[in-house]
Amino acid sequence: MFEFELIKKSNKSKARRGRFTTPHGVIETPVFMPVGTQATVKAMTTDELKAIGAMIILSNTYHLHVRPGSELIRQAGGLHRFMNWSGPILTDSGGFQVFSLAGQRKITEDGVTFQSHLDGRKIFMGPEEAVAIQHNLGSDIMMVFDECTPIPAEYDYVRDSVDRTTRWAKRCLEAHDRPDKQALFGIVQGGLYPELRQRSVEGLIPLDFPGYAIGGLSVGESKHDMLEALDYIPDLLPENKPRYLMGVGTPADLVDGVLRGVDMFDCVAPTRIARHGMAWTSQGDVSIKQSRYEQDFTPLDPECGCDTCRNYSKAYLRHLFKAGEILSARLMTMHNLYYMIDLMSQVRQAIESDTFEDWAENFFAKQAKTR
Amino acid sequence: MFEFELIKKSNKSKARRGRFTTPHGVIETPVFMPVGTQATVKAMTTDELKAIGAMIILSNTYHLHVRPGSELIRQAGGLHRFMNWSGPILTDSGGFQVFSLAGQRKITEDGVTFQSHLDGRKIFMGPEEAVAIQHNLGSDIMMVFDECTPIPAEYDYVRDSVDRTTRWAKRCLEAHDRPDKQALFGIVQGGLYPELRQRSVEGLIPLDFPGYAIGGLSVGESKHDMLEALDYIPDLLPENKPRYLMGVGTPADLVDGVLRGVDMFDCVAPTRIARHGMAWTSQGDVSIKQSRYEQDFTPLDPECGCDTCRNYSKAYLRHLFKAGEILSARLMTMHNLYYMIDLMSQVRQAIESDTFEDWAENFFAKQAKTR
Numbered sequence: 001m002f003e004f005e006l007i008k009k010s011n012k013s014k015a016r017r018g019r020f021t022t023p024h025g026v027i028e029t030p031v032f033m034p035v036g037t038q039a040t041v042k043a044m045t046t047d048e049l050k051a052i053g054a055m056i057i058l059s060n061t062y063h064l065h066v067r068p069g070s071e072l073i074r075q076a077g078g079l080h081r082f083m084n085w086s087g088p089i090l091t092d093s094g095g096f097q098v099f100s101l102a103g104q105r106k107i108t109e110d111g112v113t114f115q116s117h118l119d120g121r122k123i124f125m126g127p128e129e130a131v132a133i134q135h136n137l138g139s140d141i142m143m144v145f146d147e148c149t150p151i152p153a154e155y156d157y158v159r160d161s162v163d164r165t166t167r168w169a170k171r172c173l174e175a176h177d178r179p180d181k182q183a184l185f186g187i188v189q190g191g192l193y194p195e196l197r198q199r200s201v202e203g204l205i206p207l208d209f210p211g212y213a214i215g216g217l218s219v220g221e222s223k224h225d226m227l228e229a230l231d232y233i234p235d236l237l238p239e240n241k242p243r244y245l246m247g248v249g250t251p252a253d254l255v256d257g258v259l260r261g262v263d264m265f266d267c268v269a270p271t272r273i274a275r276h277g278m279a280w281t282s283q284g285d286v287s288i289k290q291s292r293y294e295q296d297f298t299p300l301d302p303e304c305g306c307d308t309c310r311n312y313s314k315a316y317l318r319h320l321f322k323a324g325e326i327l328s329a330r331l332m333t334m335h336n337l338y339y340m341i342d343l344m345s346q347v348r349q350a351i352e353s354d355t356f357e358d359w360a361e362n363f364f365a366k367q368a369k370t371r
Numbered sequence: 372m373f374e375f376e377l378i379k380k381s382n383k384s385k386a387r388r389g390r391f392t393t394p395h396g397v398i399e400t401p402v403f404m405p406v407g408t409q410a411t412v413k414a415m416t417t418d419e420l421k422a423i424g425a426m427i428i429l430s431n432t433y434h435l436h437v438r439p440g441s442e443l444i445r446q447a448g449g450l451h452r453f454m455n456w457s458g459p460i461l462t463d464s465g466g467f468q469v470f471s472l473a474g475q476r477k478i479t480e481d482g483v484t485f486q487s488h489l490d491g492r493k494i495f496m497g498p499e500e501a502v503a504i505q506h507n508l509g510s511d512i513m514m515v516f517d518e519c520t521p522i523p524a525e526y527d528y529v530r531d532s533v534d535r536t537t538r539w540a541k542r543c544l545e546a547h548d549r550p551d552k553q554a555l556f557g558i559v560q561g562g563l564y565p566e567l568r569q570r571s572v573e574g575l576i577p578l579d580f581p582g583y584a585i586g587g588l589s590v591g592e593s594k595h596d597m598l599e600a601l602d603y604i605p606d607l608l609p610e611n612k613p614r615y616l617m618g619v620g621t622p623a624d625l626v627d628g629v630l631r632g633v634d635m636f637d638c639v640a641p642t643r644i645a646r647h648g649m650a651w652t653s654q655g656d657v658s659i660k661q662s663r664y665e666q667d668f669t670p671l672d673p674e675c676g677c678d679t680c681r682n683y684s685k686a687y688l689r690h691l692f693k694a695g696e697i698l699s700a701r702l703m704t705m706h707n708l709y710y711m712i713d714l715m716s717q718v719r720q721a722i723e724s725d726t727f728e729d730w731a732e733n734f735f736a737k738q739a740k741t742r
Binding site: 039044045326329 | 409410411413414415416417418438439443446447448453454455665666668678682683684686687689690691693694696697698700701702
């Protein structure tokens with residue numbers, strides 16, 4: 001269980017084609033993971049996710065802890081059963097939300113005391129709590145409890161935080177008594193400081209996690225800074241373990257990440273922007289509310305095979321959006337997720353056939369033309 | 372085209388089993404028609420509607436006229452193509468919304484000038500306009516432009532209104548130049564005055580509509596008053612034409628209507644209450660937000676075969692509702708529509724097998740027990 005098989009490595013870039021086996025199924029990498037924050041990928045059923053080829057979805061420890069509570073989900077038979085998803089699930093540790101979403105917080109060596117964003121009640125979460133909650137959820141891939149430091153942040157603060165995150169990672173590992181059923185991934189932090197990223201990795205490698213995440217990116221830094229960090233961080237990680245870039249990103253970000261040796265991605269953007277009437281397409285970005293689409297009876301993306309593009313016109317999608325209809329969120333979300341999942345399927349095929357770098361060049365050229 | 376075949380008449384009640392043929396398919400009656408006000412049955416795709424057995428859906432002339440405009444829908448190839456529904460569509464005339472929803476209005480013999488509920492702009496609609504809009508929409512069944520009088524209303528006002536509605540019905544018929552492609556139904560008004568209902572019917576019968584609707588009920592009167600009206604109105608109508616009770620109603624209302632000789636029903640209730648977390652079930656009404664369902668891992672309705680009941684628990688549905696998730700509206704709507712459509716399927720089978728009155732008795736007994 002939790003074996004990562006490296007099927008192919010590109011000779012012209014750091015792109016990798018892999019396969020990660022979990023109790024709920026195999027994940028072909030590189031992979032995009034749709035985000036189901038509150039035990040639902042917003043506006044989608046799990047049957048639809050399966051139909052469009054989602055191989056793994058993500059859910060949020062923090063959100064499920066504050067509502068409906070992980071004990072309830074344990075009683076329901078775990079998160080898979082609760083939300084009717086039979087494939088693999090990755091749960092984050094809650095660290096990111098505790099530091100970005102929750103109210104005033106106090107960090108100690110033990111963990112973090114913070115206020116629920118829902119009702120303000122005080123909650124304590126540390127490594128042991130994050131693991132216990134994820135045990136209740138029964139996810140296939142759990143994440144260690146970490147501090148996601150902001151960018152910019154003082155060197156000394158980030159260094160102390162990295163060291164604490166490493167100590168927390170050890171405690172998570174010690175609290176995790178079912179490594180055969182749930183894989184626990186470590187998280188590399190260190191902001192934009194190469195020596196602190198190195199320090200983070202050196203602390204984690206001896207713990208021999210079955211996978212490693214790159215945290216602390218996509219937190220407001222420039223795209224240039226992110227790519228610079230991605231130019232060296234994956235190289236620090238063991239080759240035979242999956243690498244997961246947390247919270248990233250746009251279609252271009254994914255291709256950039258794959259070129260630099262990343263295997264797994266997640267992001268709320270495709271579902272979130274869909275609800276705001278935005279679509280990513282092979283022809284560039286589409287903001288469906290624009291009046292230019294009022295009498296446009298062509299599909300959102302003429303090259304797309306999703307249900308939305310096969311059955312509905314831009315004019316209809318614009319009408320639904322303007323009218324505030326739920327179907328608008330559904331159809332736009334369906335398209336964006338299909339687009340991301342199909343994109344990664346193209347990426348995998350291109351790596352397999354030794355054409356990924358050309359494919360990526362074409363992809364970026366087309367993006368440049370349509371923006 | 373537009374032939375109504377009376378397959379079976381009950382000996383013990385006025386219940387009828389019929390079949391109405393339209394250009395987009397056959398409607399087995401008695402039938403419940405889901406409402407797609409703004410060219411979408413809220414929260415549902417048309418594929419889902421088809422899958423749960425919806426045989427005809429309703430859409431709204433008034434709403435589509437104010438947004439996105441019927442000319443746009445004509446350019447899209449008609450409403451069927453615009454919203455991706457290949458089955459029959461019934462459009463109301465806009466009369467009901469003009470009198471219930473729009474801003475200050477002035478009624479003349481020509482028609483009604485009113486303010487759009489969206490932006491306050493002045494709109495004129497009369498019989499010719501209502502027909503022209505419905506021609507643009509291309510619905511299988513069109514409705515005449517009528518005045519839906521409130522209850523209570525003065526006898527003299529209702530009498531004058533009935534006479535004007537009859538004159539408007541004639542003008543609709545004269546403006547309707549494609550009776551082979553779109554059927555135009557007449558609407559009986561007259562409030563709770565038996566002699567005015569009679570007067571309305573006498574005005575309409577000579578016009579020989581292919582179907583007749585009973586309007587002006589379910590507008591705030593008591594259930595007792597509605598049933599009293601339904602005890603005699605259907606008898607005034609020709610036997611060989613379908614009878615459509617507009618805007619009705621609850622599961623019990625439908626059974627009551629069928630017992631009194633009604634063939635077609637529509638109502639926003641199943642979709643609207645679903646979005647407020649309410650479900651109709653074989654075990655009675657369920658308000659999913661109630662704390663009693665917090666740890667209830669059984670389906671919404673153990674006797675139901677819909678996707679919601681096959682795949683999700685009350686505890687999960689409650690979580691989705693409390694979390695404000697779109698999937699809550701989707702799953703609750705799916706169930707309520709399935710319930711109504713399945714109910715009418717049971718009704719049709721019971722009429723065919725001469726057991727409808729017993730079936731109805733059991734239905735009401737069960738309802739009484741679970742409320």
